[in-house]
Amino acid sequence: MGSFERIAFVVRHPRRAFYQWRSGRPLGSRYVYDVARVAPQGPLGNVMAYLDRRVIRESLQEASRETKIRRALEVGAGYGRLIMTLTEFADEVIGVEREPHLVETARSLLPEIDFRQQDTILRLPTIDDGSIDFAMTFTVLQHMVDDDVRAVLAEIRRVVRPGGFVMVCEKVEPGDETERSDDPTLFVSKHRPVDVYAEWMRPFTLYSTRPRPAPASWNRNSGTAMLFRRTA
Numbered sequence: 001m002g003s004f005e006r007i008a009f010v011v012r013h014p015r016r017a018f019y020q021w022r023s024g025r026p027l028g029s030r031y032v033y034d035v036a037r038v039a040p041q042g043p044l045g046n047v048m049a050y051l052d053r054r055v056i057r058e059s060l061q062e063a064s065r066e067t068k069i070r071r072a073l074e075v076g077a078g079y080g081r082l083i084m085t086l087t088e089f090a091d092e093v094i095g096v097e098r099e100p101h102l103v104e105t106a107r108s109l110l111p112e113i114d115f116r117q118q119d120t121i122l123r124l125p126t127i128d129d130g131s132i133d134f135a136m137t138f139t140v141l142q143h144m145v146d147d148d149v150r151a152v153l154a155e156i157r158r159v160v161r162p163g164g165f166v167m168v169c170e171k172v173e174p175g176d177e178t179e180r181s182d183d184p185t186l187f188v189s190k191h192r193p194v195d196v197y198a199e200w201m202r203p204f205t206l207y208s209t210r211p212r213p214a215p216a217s218w219n220r221n222s223g224t225a226m227l228f229r230r231t232a
């Protein structure tokens, strides 16, 4: 990084720059998600993907009993492991993801889905206000610091139309969390109770919750799918 780029980085990401300076790490470095970190692979990964798609499908069924789902969005779509479930209900599906290599894989697997790579998911600049009927995050916010989660949720609230739904599936029970959960440049695992998400999603209302099912041999602290609705 040249001096101009270093200054630009500090101006654009003051908090990240501060954490990196404090921990002696190179400026601009951050945790990079690879395919293995998105979800377990192999037999366990196959069963998990089935169960995860099932809980998404149940939420979509519940939402579609109330309203027509034409346009759906996944924020933090990874390599597209789960997003195809949205195409069972919506005519148009958008996946937003930060990691370019995951987006490349996703596009090669699912060309009918509109994957958009962004350097940050804290803003959704290509998505208009109130243009989405159903949005979801799936094990994304649990890996982000509080301020960033609030920013993502504010953007999701902005893009979902009145009467539309948001499914947030994240870990909510304590356990197996990372020691540090305040540094956005590290791998973070922070579990927040349903009440916290419900508060941060206001004025959207909590419509239902369902446990994220987990294979018997896997960590049972798998998370909760929280379905929210924009009522006004």
Ligand SMILES: C[S@@+](CC[C@H](N)C(=O)[O-])C[C@H]1O[C@@H](n2cnc3c(N)ncnc32)[C@H](O)[C@@H]1O
Pocket (backbone or CB within 6 Å): 033, 037, 038, 039, 076, 077, 078, 079, 080, 081, 082, 097, 098, 099, 102, 120, 121, 137, 138, 139, 140, 143, 144, 148, 184
């Ligand atoms: C565990 S993966 C889940 C991916 C996908 N939702 C799924 O279930 O297959 C977490 C995803 O969130 C994204 N992510 C995590 N922390 C992020 C951050 N601070 N900013 C942007 N994206 C982040 C990662 O790039 C990754 O795609």
